[in-house]
Amino acid sequence: LRRAIELKELELYYQPIVHTDSGNLVAVEALLRWNNPAMGMVMPDRFIPLAEETGLIIPIGEWVLEEACKTAVEWKDITGRNIGVSVNVSPRQFRDPHFTDAVMQALGNSGLAAEQLELEITERLILDNSIETAEILRLLDREGIRLSVDDFGTGYSALSYLKSYPFDTLKIDKSFVQDVMKEPEDASLVRAIINMAHSLGLRVIAEGVEDESQTHFLKAEGCDFSQGYFYSRPLPATEFEEWLKTNQRVQI
Numbered sequence: 001l002r003r004a005i006e007l008k009e010l011e012l013y014y015q016p017i018v019h020t021d022s023g024n025l026v027a028v029e030a031l032l033r034w035n036n037p038a039m040g041m042v043m044p045d046r047f048i049p050l051a052e053e054t055g056l057i058i059p060i061g062e063w064v065l066e067e068a069c070k071t072a073v074e075w076k077d078i079t080g081r082n083i084g085v086s087v088n089v090s091p092r093q094f095r096d097p098h099f100t101d102a103v104m105q106a107l108g109n110s111g112l113a114a115e116q117l118e119l120e121i122t123e124r125l126i127l128d129n130s131i132e133t134a135e136i137l138r139l140l141d142r143e144g145i146r147l148s149v150d151d152f153g154t155g156y157s158a159l160s161y162l163k164s165y166p167f168d169t170l171k172i173d174k175s176f177v178q179d180v181m182k183e184p185e186d187a188s189l190v191r192a193i194i195n196m197a198h199s200l201g202l203r204v205i206a207e208g209v210e211d212e213s214q215t216h217f218l219k220a221e222g223c224d225f226s227q228g229y230f231y232s233r234p235l236p237a238t239e240f241e242e243w244l245k246t247n248q249r250v251q252i
């Protein structure tokens with residue numbers, strides 16, 4: 001893993017995030033893969049924890065930011081339209097003193113507008129409740145970068161952070177979305193999260209949408225955006241470009 005960057009073994013896959021009502025593409029989430037000659041493709045759940053422990057997540061995270069911003073600009077050049085990009089940020093990265101500089105550098109080097117970049121943060125990060133966390137979130141917000149809470153509903157029960165931190169978006173965890181048609185409790189939770197988010201002025205993305213019936217439910221409940229295998233699996237950049245061409249539903 002230490003040599004993965006120089007050996008060019010890291011690769012970003014991209015998964016569309018669409019408007020729930022229209023199915024139009026609005027953004028992509030960048031998801032990291034490690035192509036190791038001996039182990040084959042290693043999924044992030046297997047190596048991100050190790051990268052966090054060892055601190056390797058800092059250079060890896062910087063590579064992800066640079067690569068994701070650069071690719072989003074290339075797609076803008078191809079399609080003539082803005083495609084936002086979401087990048088996952090883990091707690092250790094976020095606490096690195098150089099983090100905000102690295103974000104601004106990735107924007108500067110690529111020419112991507114700050115509004116087109118969304119950083120996904122899990123509730124785990126907010127748990128520490130430190131002054132620095134709040135300051136960094138505010139700084140990023142002032143720069144125009146969007147901020148979302150990933151895996152919402154799985155980590156933290158004190159909701160007060162939603163009013164004190166400048167988040168734009170909640171991503172409802174796939175564990176709730178998956179059983180929305182089977183478990184009335186999950187349907188109630190998803191409905192409640194959407195209503196709560198909207199009354200706080202936040203937008204909502206449903207993660208893990210796998211079949212059509214879920215899209216009907218999410219439309220009826222006014223969920224802004226959706227992401228999941230129903231629309232597309234995460235794809236390597238070149239395959240995503242094919243997806244862009246065959247799904248002429250890119251929104252301006």
Ligand code: C2E
Nearest residue numbers: 031032043044045048064088089090208209210228229234
């Ligand atoms: P996440 O940010 O919550 O990403 C969503 C995960 O759900 C992805 O798994 C995606 O492939 C998967 N997914 C998408 N649609 C569906 C669906 O319809 N059904 C199901 N069952 N799964 C779906 P992936 O790519 O394995 O990533 C796992 C986690 O690893 C991510 O969860 C994120 O927390 C972390 N991760 C990925 N890339 C990065 C990165 O560049 N940096 C950091 N720090 N973490 C990353």
Ligand code: MG
Nearest residue numbers: 029088120150
């Ligand atoms: Mg994410």
Ligand code: MG
Nearest residue numbers: 150151171207
């Ligand atoms: Mg998630």
